[in-house]
Amino acid sequence: xxxxKVPLILFAVLALVALFRNRxxxxxxxxxxxxxxxxxxxxxxxxxxxxxxxxxxxLLGVGRGTDLLLYILVVVFTLTSLGLYFRxxxxxxxxxxxxxxLAIERALREEGDDPELAPVDSTEPRRVQPPxx
Amino acid sequence: xxxxxxxxxxxxxxxxxPVVRQVLAGLLEHFPNVVAVDxxxxxxxxxxxRKSGARLVQHPINMGAGAAMQTGIDFALHDPGTAYVVTFDxxxxxxxxxAVAMVERARExxxxxxxxxxxxxxxxxxxxxxxxxxxxxxxxxxxxxxxIALTDAHQGLRVFDRSFAEVLEMKTADMAWASxxxxxxxxxxxxxxxxxxxxxxxxxxxxKGQRSVNSINIGVDVLVNRIxxxxx
Numbered sequence: 001x002x003x004x005k006v007p008l009i010l011f012a013v014l015a016l017v018a019l020f021r022n023r024x025x026x027x028x029x030x031x032x033x034x035x036x037x038x039x040x041x042x043x044x045x046x047x048x049x050x051x052x053x054x055x056x057x058x059l060l061g062v063g064r065g066t067d068l069l070l071y072i073l074v075v076v077f078t079l080t081s082l083g084l085y086f087r088x089x090x091x092x093x094x095x096x097x098x099x100x101x102l103a104i105e106r107a108l109r110e111e112g113d114d115p116e117l118a119p120v121d122s123t124e125p126r127r128v129q130p131p132x133x
Numbered sequence: 134x135x136x137x138x139x140x141x142x143x144x145x146x147x148x149x150x151p152v153v154r155q156v157l158a159g160l161l162e163h164f165p166n167v168v169a170v171d172x173x174x175x176x177x178x179x180x181x182x183r184k185s186g187a188r189l190v191q192h193p194i195n196m197g198a199g200a201a202m203q204t205g206i207d208f209a210l211h212d213p214g215t216a217y218v219v220t221f222d223x224x225x226x227x228x229x230x231x232a233v234a235m236v237e238r239a240r241e242x243x244x245x246x247x248x249x250x251x252x253x254x255x256x257x258x259x260x261x262x263x264x265x266x267x268x269x270x271x272x273x274x275x276x277x278x279x280x281i282a283l284t285d286a287h288q289g290l291r292v293f294d295r296s297f298a299e300v301l302e303m304k305t306a307d308m309a310w311a312s313x314x315x316x317x318x319x320x321x322x323x324x325x326x327x328x329x330x331x332x333x334x335x336x337x338x339x340x341k342g343q344r345s346v347n348s349i350n351i352g353v354d355v356l357v358n359r360i361x362x363x364x365x
Contacts, residue, residue, distance in 0.1 A: 092306070093304060095194075095196075096196050096200050096306055099192055099193050099194055099196060099200075100192070100196075100200070100203065100204045100207060102193060103170075103190050103191055103192050103193065103204055104190060104204065104207055104208050104211070106190075106191070107168075107188060107189060107190040107191070107208060108211065110189075111188070
């Protein structure tokens with residue numbers, strides 16, 4: 001039993017639950033930014049000193065630095081995919097609401113049902129002068 | 134004979150130009166208020182709808198059957214006189230008589246939702262055995278996820294009153310709308326009844342209809358929506 005599995009599994013489960021439940025929270029967005037910065041810093045550090053990855057892996061009981069990298073990659077990829085999935089879902093929802101509002105407004109305007117949306121009377125003289133006159 | 138002036142019939146329509154005009158004309162004989170939602174069709178559906186005399190609401194982009202349904206419901210609710218909303222398929226598989234009878238039934242019984250069922254006595258013309266089994270399985274699935282027990286869970290002909298239409302607010306854009314509909318019924322505790330209807334499976338509707346494999350997509354979507362809903 002490699003002890004790295006315990007935090008990895010726990011982290012995966014907790015992250016999933018947290019994402020599902022609080023995906024609108026500011027804390028979550030702040031957390032993901034901090035995570036991104038930490039990972040970027042770790043990436044730069046491991047370029048400067050490639051031995052860091054191996055030492056970290058041995059510390060965690062993974063054995064090889066490349067394996068640790070793979071585990072981190074899997075976690076980050078899962079979180080990124082879920083985050084994008086939620087974001088696309090919400091964005092789709094917004095597009096639908098917008099298109100729906102547009103479609104309904106146009107239909108009401110067409111028939112002149114809603115006085116506020118009634119078509120502008122074209123026989124009325126235009127008060128706005130074209131530019132340049 | 135009632136005039137049904139307080140009823141809006143919502144007909145979502147996507148690439149149904151060959152049949153939609155006839156379907157709408159049939160509806161207009163019994164219902165003065167019919168709105169067809171053209172879900173960004175690439176064929177002549179919109180102009181066919183205009184010619185039929187029904188109201189046209191046109192999505193600028195294709196968004197799916199559920200989104201079109203919700204657009205039609207929103208449009209119907211703009212009319213303060215709306216008491217009932219009927220959903221009706223554009224491909225001609227439903228019978229107008231069934232819709233009329235279901236509205237009558239809703240008025241008599243006072244239930245909020247009347248859902249058509251293909252498995253309550255009335256026969257359905259041309260339904261394959263495989264489709265029948267799949268629909269049976271769907272009712273079991275719906276019972277498990279929404280707690281609403283129906284004999285036919287995925288049926289487009291539904292009648293509901295204003296109070297339910299106002300709280301429905303479907304978020305599902307695609308064909309899984311039928312499941313979200315049931316789930317909303319269970320969430321708000323809507324009173325409902327089933328009503329036997331006849332569905333005519335013509336070559337046209339069969340060609341246009343759902344492929345059975347799509348039920349997997351619908352099932353997964355329903356589960357995902359179920360997990361995500363309520364935590365917005």
